[in-house]
Amino acid sequence: MSVQERKQRERAERERLILATARELAEESGWDAVTTRRLAERIEYSQPVLYSHFRGKREIIGAVALQGAAELAVALRAATSAADGPRARVTALARGYLDFATRNPAVYDALFQLDGGLAYAQEDTPEPLKDGFAALLETLGEVAGDGVHPALFTEVFWASLHGLATLTRAGRLLPEDAESRVELLVDRLAVV
Amino acid sequence: MSVQERKQRERAERERLILATARELAEESGWDAVTTRRLAERIEYSQPVLYSHFRGKREIIGAVALQGAAELAVALRAATSAADGPRARVTALARGYLDFATRNPAVYDALFQLDGGLAYAQEDTPEPLKDGFAALLETLGEVAGDGVHPALFTEVFWASLHGLATLTRAGRLLPEDAESRVELLVDRLAVV
DNA sequence: ACTTGATTCTAGCATTGCTAGACAACCAAG
DNA sequence: CTTGGTTGTCTAGCAATGCTAGAATCAAGT
CATH class of the missing domain: 1.10.357.10 (Tetracycline Repressor, domain 2)
Structure with missing residues (x-):
């Protein structure tokens, strides 16, 4: 069980990272600058990872x-x-x-x-x-x-x-x- | 001179057409649906024509x-x-x-x-x-x-x-x- | 060590705004 | 009428966008 728990923790942590980074980017240069590519690069993951957390950009904004x-x-x-x-x-x-x-x-x-x-x-x-x-x-x-x-x-x-x-x-x-x-x-x- | 005048008239007429069409499209399905391609197609001209009237989409909105x-x-x-x-x-x-x-x-x-x-x-x-x-x-x-x-x-x-x-x-x-x-x-x- | 299942990535699609450079239409001069 | 040049328009393409399919990789349990 502990392995799964750790994974869940890491996943939640990554989700926080995504949101914090999106917000950071948006405050820096507006929501138009928050592209999935830039966001992915900043969190040092590939784009599709974002879609494993959120349905799309809209949901990130939400x-x-x-x-x-x-x-x-x-x-x-x-x-x-x-x-x-x-x-x-x-x-x-x-x-x-x-x-x-x-x-x-x-x-x-x-x-x-x-x-x-x-x-x-x-x-x-x-x-x-x-x-x-x-x-x-x-x-x-x-x-x-x-x-x-x-x-x-x-x-x-x-x-x-x-x-x-x-x-x-x-x-x-x-x-x-x-x-x-x-x-x-x-x-x-x-x-x- | 009259040739040039006619051309100017036609040009002005086309500009009105562009604006009316942009507006129509925007009221139909929102400004996101007003793409340069769709707009060009509706007025039955190619995209670059739009740019001979306006600097870009922003100026059309303006x-x-x-x-x-x-x-x-x-x-x-x-x-x-x-x-x-x-x-x-x-x-x-x-x-x-x-x-x-x-x-x-x-x-x-x-x-x-x-x-x-x-x-x-x-x-x-x-x-x-x-x-x-x-x-x-x-x-x-x-x-x-x-x-x-x-x-x-x-x-x-x-x-x-x-x-x-x-x-x-x-x-x-x-x-x-x-x-x-x-x-x-x-x-x-x-x-x- | 091997298989299985989840996870992540590479590569690609269709669409966007915008533009360079080829092409055609037109008008004035010969 | 023909020619030469200007003006106008189009085809084709660029880089960037959101999103996704399918390959590749990694880790867990036997």
């Missing part, structure tokens, strides 16, 4: 997205926990979210821009994704306002953040006024 | 994006002109925007998701893009609220709409509650 969702949830909870009062928590949440998108553009792309073959907003949505949304909901639910469904409010707030994040990163919005935009958004949307 | 920007501006002005009062105009604007994104997903992608090699939010930004933003500003400037820069407010509102549009289309938000989200957004962001 796996990175799941990692990212978990990290995003952690980052959001860390950001809000330091703040006092609902209003301050929402501001911290917004800043934390945009910060995450700026600092991990490739992971953010995997999560919300690219096709990783994941199911969103459904029953079979993977746990990390649900938890990411839950992290948003925890803080935003407090400021949804009377008669407004917390989940609906969270969706709208999230969409706004997402819009700011993507438009800024795509050069459609200048980064200078990022902070003013966040303040305006929180001021208007959150009911305190 | 050209479609410019068309789209002009159409979006028209659509937004048409939507708002029928509404009475600032509040109704903003609602109409939001609906019109999301409608445009839903009805022309490929064009919307060319405009705001893909790289068409265009400059945004700068001096050398092409006129149609500036005008698209202007169309938003005309209606949103009215409801920015005291002490809030109209352009800043427009950016935030636009980002929210963009977030709703992209997340919905990518399956990250369910389309059922689209209308509720718009109402909530307008209610909170617009100062009437």
Whole structure:
């Protein structure tokens, strides 16, 4: 048995290596640069090995997205926990979210821009994704306002953040006024 | 001279054909399906002809994006002109925007998701893009609220709409509650 | 030592964006 | 009409992509 166990361990280790390398490559030069050949070369295996772990490139993106969702949830909870009062928590949440998108553009792309073959907003949505949304909901639910469904409010707030994040990163919005935009958004949307 | 003029006309006509076909193909099966080979075949010319009109695929996307920007501006002005009062105009604007994104997903992608090699939010930004933003500003400037820069407010509102549009289309938000989200957004962001 | 079964690699397919160089069509001058 | 040159278009090909079939290799158990 121990032989098989060792093999399984090694296999799991290699899978981690693949994902870490894919992410590294993507953050370095974008997901377009993550070709199966380059990835295979970096992990010092041949291409077909990748396909023994993942169905294809899409599934690799999906796996990175799941990692990212978990990290995003952690980052959001860390950001809000330091703040006092609902209003301050929402501001911290917004800043934390945009910060995450700026600092991990490739992971953010995997999560919300690219096709990783994941199911969103459904029953079979993977746990990390649900938890990411839950992290948003925890803080935003407090400021949804009377008669407004917390989940609906969270969706709208999230969409706004997402819009700011993507438009800024795509050069459609200048980064200078990022902070003013966040303040305006929180001021208007959150009911305190 | 008339010979040259005819040739120029024919050339311009063919350029229109290329763009219309690219757009058609993109709306049919997404921009990934718009390959230079398929495009060339549809217009019944060989691939290199495309490169005598555009530097490459990116520039074709950019050209479609410019068309789209002009159409979006028209659509937004048409939507708002029928509404009475600032509040109704903003609602109409939001609906019109999301409608445009839903009805022309490929064009919307060319405009705001893909790289068409265009400059945004700068001096050398092409006129149609500036005008698209202007169309938003005309209606949103009215409801920015005291002490809030109209352009800043427009950016935030636009980002929210963009977030709703992209997340919905990518399956990250369910389309059922689209209308509720718009109402909530307008209610909170617009100062009437 | 040998066989068997899993694992990994080499080599290749079809498709992509893009381009060089051959070829043909056309127009102006003789 | 013929010729010469320009302009335009096409054929053929490159390197890179995602993915896969089948050969080669390695390790485990007898």
